[in-house]
Amino acid sequence: MSEAVLSVRDLRVHFTLRGERWFGPPHVLRAVDGVSFDLPRGETLGVVGESGCGKSTVARAVLGLVPVTAGAVRFAGEDLARLPPARLREQRRHLQIIFQDPLASLDPRMTVGQIITEPVRAFLPRMAKEERRARLLDMMRHVGLLPEHINRYPHEFSGGQAQRIGIARALILRPDVVICDEPVSALDVSIKAQIVNLLADLQAEFGVSLLFIAHDLASVRHVSHRILVLYLGKVMELAPWDEIYRAPRHPYTQALIQAIPPADPRRARTRPARPLSGEPPSPITPPSGCVFRTRCAHAVERCAQEVPLLRQVGASLVACHRAEEIATLQ
Amino acid sequence: MPPLLEVRRLSVAFHTREGAVRAVSDVELELAAGETLAVVGESGSGKSQMLLSMLGLLARNGRAEGSVRLDGEELLGAPEARLAELRGAAVGYVFQDPMTSLNPYLSIGTQLTEPVRLHKGADRATAYRRAIEMLKAVHIPESERRMRQYPHELSGGMRQRVAIAMALMCSPAILIADEPTTALDVTVQAQVLALLREIKDQFGTAVILVTHDLGVIAELADRVHVMYAGRIVERGSVEDIFYRYRHPYTAALKRSVPSWTESRPQRLVAISGNPPNPLRLPPGCAFAPRCAFRLEVCGERLPVLERVTDGHAKACFYAGPLGEEEG
Numbered sequence: 001m002s003e004a005v006l007s008v009r010d011l012r013v014h015f016t017l018r019g020e021r022w023f024g025p026p027h028v029l030r031a032v033d034g035v036s037f038d039l040p041r042g043e044t045l046g047v048v049g050e051s052g053c054g055k056s057t058v059a060r061a062v063l064g065l066v067p068v069t070a071g072a073v074r075f076a077g078e079d080l081a082r083l084p085p086a087r088l089r090e091q092r093r094h095l096q097i098i099f100q101d102p103l104a105s106l107d108p109r110m111t112v113g114q115i116i117t118e119p120v121r122a123f124l125p126r127m128a129k130e131e132r133r134a135r136l137l138d139m140m141r142h143v144g145l146l147p148e149h150i151n152r153y154p155h156e157f158s159g160g161q162a163q164r165i166g167i168a169r170a171l172i173l174r175p176d177v178v179i180c181d182e183p184v185s186a187l188d189v190s191i192k193a194q195i196v197n198l199l200a201d202l203q204a205e206f207g208v209s210l211l212f213i214a215h216d217l218a219s220v221r222h223v224s225h226r227i228l229v230l231y232l233g234k235v236m237e238l239a240p241w242d243e244i245y246r247a248p249r250h251p252y253t254q255a256l257i258q259a260i261p262p263a264d265p266r267r268a269r270t271r272p273a274r275p276l277s278g279e280p281p282s283p284i285t286p287p288s289g290c291v292f293r294t295r296c297a298h299a300v301e302r303c304a305q306e307v308p309l310l311r312q313v314g315a316s317l318v319a320c321h322r323a324e325e326i327a328t329l330q
Numbered sequence: 331m332p333p334l335l336e337v338r339r340l341s342v343a344f345h346t347r348e349g350a351v352r353a354v355s356d357v358e359l360e361l362a363a364g365e366t367l368a369v370v371g372e373s374g375s376g377k378s379q380m381l382l383s384m385l386g387l388l389a390r391n392g393r394a395e396g397s398v399r400l401d402g403e404e405l406l407g408a409p410e411a412r413l414a415e416l417r418g419a420a421v422g423y424v425f426q427d428p429m430t431s432l433n434p435y436l437s438i439g440t441q442l443t444e445p446v447r448l449h450k451g452a453d454r455a456t457a458y459r460r461a462i463e464m465l466k467a468v469h470i471p472e473s474e475r476r477m478r479q480y481p482h483e484l485s486g487g488m489r490q491r492v493a494i495a496m497a498l499m500c501s502p503a504i505l506i507a508d509e510p511t512t513a514l515d516v517t518v519q520a521q522v523l524a525l526l527r528e529i530k531d532q533f534g535t536a537v538i539l540v541t542h543d544l545g546v547i548a549e550l551a552d553r554v555h556v557m558y559a560g561r562i563v564e565r566g567s568v569e570d571i572f573y574r575y576r577h578p579y580t581a582a583l584k585r586s587v588p589s590w591t592e593s594r595p596q597r598l599v600a601i602s603g604n605p606p607n608p609l610r611l612p613p614g615c616a617f618a619p620r621c622a623f624r625l626e627v628c629g630e631r632l633p634v635l636e637r638v639t640d641g642h643a644k645a646c647f648y649a650g651p652l653g654e655e656e657g
């Protein structure tokens with residue numbers, strides 16, 4: 001594996017909420033609770049989990065958009081969580097983000113050209129106008145926008161086109177890391193594949209590292225080198241893309257896979273329907289021991305008492321006391 | 331036996347400042363009692379407007395033409411009072427966002443019992459018993475306590491279950507489910523899909539399922555209509571559509587979904603271009619500008635639905651192979 005461009009260690013993001021009673025003790029919501037991962041240069045790390053698992057909070061913490069309670073976000077030899085604001089701002093040009101709702105993330109009063117070059121004007125204000133325009137045209141070509149789109153406004157574009165604008169804006173500074181927060185979830189089926197392919201092409205060309213966040217395991221696996229499975233703010237499994245198909249080790253990973261409806265009526269109707277019951281518990285009062293145990297079919301007494309540590313099993317990292325036994329049960 | 335629902339030459343247009351927008355054009359559709367019909371298409375393909383138009387739920391600038399017969403009774407042009415009677419009683423709706431049908435100010439109990447009291451004249455006690463029964467049918471635990479709660483006290487998955495229970499309160503003949511699982515997490519989606527299948531089996535309700543997700547269709551549908559730019563471009567049994575598809579759009583939709591298989595292709599097979607602007611539909615076939623199998627005639631004439639086999643029809647001039655096929 002090549003060197004890690006981004007390295008997150010024991011990241012914790014806790015929010016304090018007012019308790020039930022006005023002067024009672026506050027509640028602590030553990031949105032991210034001890035997450036670690038490395039993102040190697042030029043690779044894609046997929047992040048999956050249900051809503052509330054902390055995947056978007058991880059993204060925001062990496063960018064310094066939410067305060068980090070504890071842990072480190074190491075980028076280019078510095079801990080972004082501890083940098084003074086001026087230095088953080090300088091480093092931020094190397095870390096960009098693409099949002100889920102492409103139209104909502106573009107300023108309706110700015111033209112496409114202004115939107116895409118905004119990062120350049122913010123971070124490289126002394127760049128000559130001609131060079132800025134050359135960069136803009138080059139970027140637009142890369143994402144499949146036409147030069148005549150420059151003076152149009154976002155509302156004139158479809159969702160897929162708008163996402164191309166968002167991608168061009170994120171890439172124009174040639175960042176090292178781009179966080180893709182559900183970049184295709186809001187798009188139509190026929191457009192999803194275009195955007196997924198575009199991201200893969202741009203990665204091959206620019207060598208950018210991607211943190212690809214989504215709730216849909218099948219698309220995540222399609223684009224990722226490795227996949228991080230989160231549940232209630234904690235890492236359940238970190239596995240290479242082929243391994244997660246061949247040997248999903250954590251019961252939660254297995255449940256996520258089971259929940260993918262196969263686009264094949266014969267298989268859909270013959271497979272055993274055993275959907276995971278219930279919904280994730282509140283992150284304010286997470287279960288003791290393993291946070292997944294309340295929905296886990298394999299839970300035993302130990303799971304309620306002891307927090308499972310992330311440990312190596314085969315080619316994957318798994319946080320489950322019974323990973324080996326469960327693998328043989330499959 | 332005549333079908334439960336029979337739609338003939340249904341068209342829907344909206345009058346806007348920029349001109350008339352044709353959202354649905356010449357749709358024909360039949361639904362038999364107890365069957366599940368899926369309508370698949372992208373956003374803007376007209377699938378939701380088609381269903382809304384049947385029960386007079388179009389926005390004020392919308393107009394529907396053609397014929398929609400429910401049990402032989404014509405619905406287009408029927409008085410609003412009659413349509414209001416049918417909505418909820420004969421046809422239940424479940425929307426993508428359960429908060430579309432739930433009122434945040436009313437308790438679950440009030441909302442569940444209202445339709446039966448209104449449409450069936452049930453007394454308070456009967457309505458209450460029926461509501462508890464339906465909450466159990468959709469697997470909501472502690473049903474008595476839930477009756478006193480408000481929508482914001484429930485999770486997204488629970489709300490969708492309540493919305494389904496509410497749609498079923500008057501034992502409708504048809505349940506219309508418009509993207510019922512799109513807003514839910516995958517594990518909750520799997521639960522709701524299992525629930526919808528149970529309901530079909532248990533109550534014999536006919537279902538019209540609107541979705542863009544082929545996985546959802548594979549789980550539930552008996553027959554499938556594929557819509558593009560307001561028209562049905564292919565229709566057939568679920569097996570026809572998945573294994574013997576004849577329209578390039580259906581083929582492309584099928585291939586653009588990343589599948590859960592051991593190997594993964596280098597690239598997904600994408601459909602190039604974007605869906606057409608309904609204000610400026612191209613002449614001829616609306617899919618032609620994006621179609622890999624386009625012929626010269628496609629840009630000139632509109633293809634009509636033609637029989638492939640019994641129950642299977644496609645609207646496409648191209649008759650050759652569509653690449654790798656299964657089954």
